[in-house]
Amino acid sequence: MYKISLKDLDTLFREIAGNNELILPVKKAGQINFGAYEEGVETDLINKSVKSPKDAFFPQFETLYNVKKTITPADELADGEEAANTKIRTKLSIEMEGLKDKDFVIFGMRACDVKGVEVLDNVFLSDPVDSFYKARRDHGIIVALACKEPEESCFCTVFGVDPADPTKAKADVATWIVGEDLYWKAVTEKGEKLTESVKSALTDADEAAVESEKANITSIMDKLPNTKLSLEGWGAGKTDEKFNSELWGKIYNPCLGCGTCTFVCPTCQCYDIKDYTTKDGIQRYRCWDSCMYSDFTLMAGGQNRTSQLQRFRQRFMHKLVYYPDRYDGMFSCVGCGRCVDKCPQSLNIVKVIKAFDKEEKGGAV
Amino acid sequence: MQGLIDRLTALLNDGTVARVLGWKKGDMPYNPEPAIFNSAEELKDFVYDGFCGANLSKMMIEATKLEGKTAVCLKPCDTYSFNQLIREHRVNRDNAYIIGVGCRGKLDIEKIKKDAKGITEISGTELDGQEKVTIKTIYGDKEINYTDALLGRCHVCKGKEHMIADETWGESKDTADQERFEEVQKLEAMTAEERFEFFKNELSKCIRCNACRNVCPACSCRKCVFDNTKFDAQQKANVDSFEEKMFHIIRAFHVAGRCTDCGECSRVCPEGIPLHLFNRKFIKDIDKYYGEFQAGKDPEAQSPLTDFTFEDIEPGERG
Numbered sequence: 001m002y003k004i005s006l007k008d009l010d011t012l013f014r015e016i017a018g019n020n021e022l023i024l025p026v027k028k029a030g031q032i033n034f035g036a037y038e039e040g041v042e043t044d045l046i047n048k049s050v051k052s053p054k055d056a057f058f059p060q061f062e063t064l065y066n067v068k069k070t071i072t073p074a075d076e077l078a079d080g081e082e083a084a085n086t087k088i089r090t091k092l093s094i095e096m097e098g099l100k101d102k103d104f105v106i107f108g109m110r111a112c113d114v115k116g117v118e119v120l121d122n123v124f125l126s127d128p129v130d131s132f133y134k135a136r137r138d139h140g141i142i143v144a145l146a147c148k149e150p151e152e153s154c155f156c157t158v159f160g161v162d163p164a165d166p167t168k169a170k171a172d173v174a175t176w177i178v179g180e181d182l183y184w185k186a187v188t189e190k191g192e193k194l195t196e197s198v199k200s201a202l203t204d205a206d207e208a209a210v211e212s213e214k215a216n217i218t219s220i221m222d223k224l225p226n227t228k229l230s231l232e233g234w235g236a237g238k239t240d241e242k243f244n245s246e247l248w249g250k251i252y253n254p255c256l257g258c259g260t261c262t263f264v265c266p267t268c269q270c271y272d273i274k275d276y277t278t279k280d281g282i283q284r285y286r287c288w289d290s291c292m293y294s295d296f297t298l299m300a301g302g303q304n305r306t307s308q309l310q311r312f313r314q315r316f317m318h319k320l321v322y323y324p325d326r327y328d329g330m331f332s333c334v335g336c337g338r339c340v341d342k343c344p345q346s347l348n349i350v351k352v353i354k355a356f357d358k359e360e361k362g363g364a365v
Numbered sequence: 366m367q368g369l370i371d372r373l374t375a376l377l378n379d380g381t382v383a384r385v386l387g388w389k390k391g392d393m394p395y396n397p398e399p400a401i402f403n404s405a406e407e408l409k410d411f412v413y414d415g416f417c418g419a420n421l422s423k424m425m426i427e428a429t430k431l432e433g434k435t436a437v438c439l440k441p442c443d444t445y446s447f448n449q450l451i452r453e454h455r456v457n458r459d460n461a462y463i464i465g466v467g468c469r470g471k472l473d474i475e476k477i478k479k480d481a482k483g484i485t486e487i488s489g490t491e492l493d494g495q496e497k498v499t500i501k502t503i504y505g506d507k508e509i510n511y512t513d514a515l516l517g518r519c520h521v522c523k524g525k526e527h528m529i530a531d532e533t534w535g536e537s538k539d540t541a542d543q544e545r546f547e548e549v550q551k552l553e554a555m556t557a558e559e560r561f562e563f564f565k566n567e568l569s570k571c572i573r574c575n576a577c578r579n580v581c582p583a584c585s586c587r588k589c590v591f592d593n594t595k596f597d598a599q600q601k602a603n604v605d606s607f608e609e610k611m612f613h614i615i616r617a618f619h620v621a622g623r624c625t626d627c628g629e630c631s632r633v634c635p636e637g638i639p640l641h642l643f644n645r646k647f648i649k650d651i652d653k654y655y656g657e658f659q660a661g662k663d664p665e666a667q668s669p670l671t672d673f674t675f676e677d678i679e680p681g682e683r684g
Contacts (some may be wrong), residue, residue, distance in 0.1 A: 028569070028570065029566045029567050029569075029570055029637075029638075030637050031570055031572065031636050031637050033636075050570075050572075050635055050636055053570060060572070060573075060602075061602045148481070149482050149483070151478075151483060152393060152482070152483050152484050152485065152502075152503075184617070194599075204623065212509055220483070220503060223483070223503045224483065225392075225393070225485065236376065249471050253399075253400065253401060254398050254399040254424075255402060256576065256579040256580055257579055258573060258574050258575045258576035258578075258579040258580070258633075259572075259573070259574040259576075259601075260572075260574040260576050260633075260635050263572045263573070263574045263635075264572070269460075272601060274601075274602070276602075285602060287601050287602040288601070289601060290574075290601075292593055293592070293601070294588075295592060295594050297538060298594060342635040344419075344576045344580055344633030344635075345394035345398050345399060345419065346391055346397060346398040346633075347398055350392065351391075351398075354392055
């Protein structure tokens with residue numbers, strides 16, 4: 001266990017950024033989001049970021065490849081080739097976008113965010129492996145931070161996340177803010193290596209302070225209103241029962257069909273692949289999609305979800321039933337509470353779970 | 366609030382209306398949600414307090430297509446949006462029963478949360494509540510002046526009059542304590558480069574969630590051009606250069622002359638982008654070049670941008 005004074009954090013960041021790209025919670029135009037470290041940047045390690053740090057591994061937008069069209073001038077054609085035959089004159093070349101090939105450090109992820117990456121891993125690292133995602137996972141070094149001031153929207157403990165102890169999540173380094181210091185503990189080999197490279201900025205420390213901080217965080221979580229949420233009735237094998245419930249029709253109505261919940265979520269993994277016409281070809285890119293949108297999974301045969309009720313139901317069924325069905329009962333919500341904070345109409349997964357709970361216990365919703 | 370619930374119950378019971386569009390109690394002290402109530406029994410969850418900022422006018426587009434009248438609770442500023450929707454033939458006035466509810470400004474939970482985390486209870490937010498809002502949190506109790514926690518739009522309140530209502534309930538207060546175009550004037554005072562930098566910085570946070578568009582009462586197209594899958598723009602793609610130059614600016618142009626300045630776009634933006642500034646700049650310019658005009662004030666009034674006179678300013682000409 002090591003530590004560094006909070007007022008010297010910039011030294012640590014500079015040290016890390018000297019060797020690797022560093023991503024951390026940055027305050028820009030009044031809002032906290034994960035972004036690249038720059039000299040003089042304002043960081044916020046206490047409050048929740050608007051978007052999750054998911055972008056570091058699965059960016060909202062990325063180019064997959066570019067297709068370029070070249071037309072050979074008529075006078076450069078080989079003998080016997082006809083200038084009027086555009087098929088012969090036109091050549092297409094495909095240029096793949098490079099994969100991430102340098103290590104980077106992501107600092108300040110919370111235990112829930114790290115669990116979110118685990119959810120993404122199941123999807124992107126299983127066959128067929130997503131090479132773009134895998135390259136980023138291979139090169140990413142996660143320095144997780146225990147929560148200092150959990151908020152009323154937090155309910156990660158419901159999903160088995162321990163916000164007090166990031167070593168339990170798949171982090172490479174776990175850190176805690178205690179008093180005026182940041183405590184630092186390497187968890188994995190990657191974490192050990194990173195620790196070695198920044199050791200000059202760190203001093204040896206005793207674990208005792210961290211232990212009492214952990215107890216403190218656990219007691220805060222106990223006092224929060226949503227950490228007692230019951231997931232009874234959800235999980236693998238509940239498709240028919242939940243899908244056919246009439247309750248969806250009663251609770252979806254205010255949903256605007258915007259994508260806020262899906263875009264701030266650390267586990268939403270759906271994407272769309274589209275082409276952008278450039279002046280001499282196309283740029284094929286992928287971008288996050290949202291099950292809330294009308295063109296989500298649109299195919300030649302049309303739409304499989306034509307109403308907002310169906311789209312609304314899809315999101316919660318995916319998190320609480322379909323995903324557990326597919327991945328050994330694991331839920332694909334980590335209780336970070338970002339959707340709870342940001343839904344423009346104040347609808348959210350907690351309200352959905354509570355509404356079903358209330359109905360199943362015989363109360364009107 | 367009980368008086369309002371009683372009145373709504375009576376309207377439902379005597380058959381004047383078939384349903385009520387209002388706000389339903391949340392699971393936290395500050396997150397009521399817009400909701401439709403079909404019976405007196407359901408109204409037990411009805412709430413009206415300082416956190417009912419959501420403008421329900423747009424939801425009336427669908428609600429007035431239903432059989433029977435829908436009673437809707439509209440705050441003074443919401444009635445401008447409703448009038449504008451009448452002007453655009455998007456709501457059926459005959460199927461609406463408007464309760465103009467009183468308002469003393471609505472609260473911005475983000476402002477409260479700046480100083481209060483782990484909230485368990487909030488009191489003093491009712492229409493007839495106190496000057497101070499008391500917040501209980503697991504980290505200790507806090508207090509904030511009601512007026513200091515107001516949504517940005519309430520500081521440029523359009524006044525306490527409802528522009529349209531079948532009846533009213535509760536007292537209103539004009540909460541304006543700022544010049545309406547003060548923020549726009551600050552932008553105008555910047556150099557073009559500074560202004561570009563300002564918007565670039567703000568818009569770079571945009572996550573393309575479309576909440577601003579989806580909540581906007583003026584954005585009532587049945588199919589938005591940005592949802593057109595055959596439109597070869599980057600659509601859902603979140604690329605800086607795109608939304609800085611396209612989405613928000615096109616949206617601002619499209620709602621110009623129709624935007625009532627209800628402020629919902631800025632209220633719902635998860636990244637706190639002051640989107641209303643685009644629209645308010647247009648309003649200021651329209652006032653200047655075509656004479657003062659407030660969209661939604663009068664559902665019969667001709668909008669300056671859909672009317673032509675020989676005195677109209679020529680494109681590119683500056684007054």
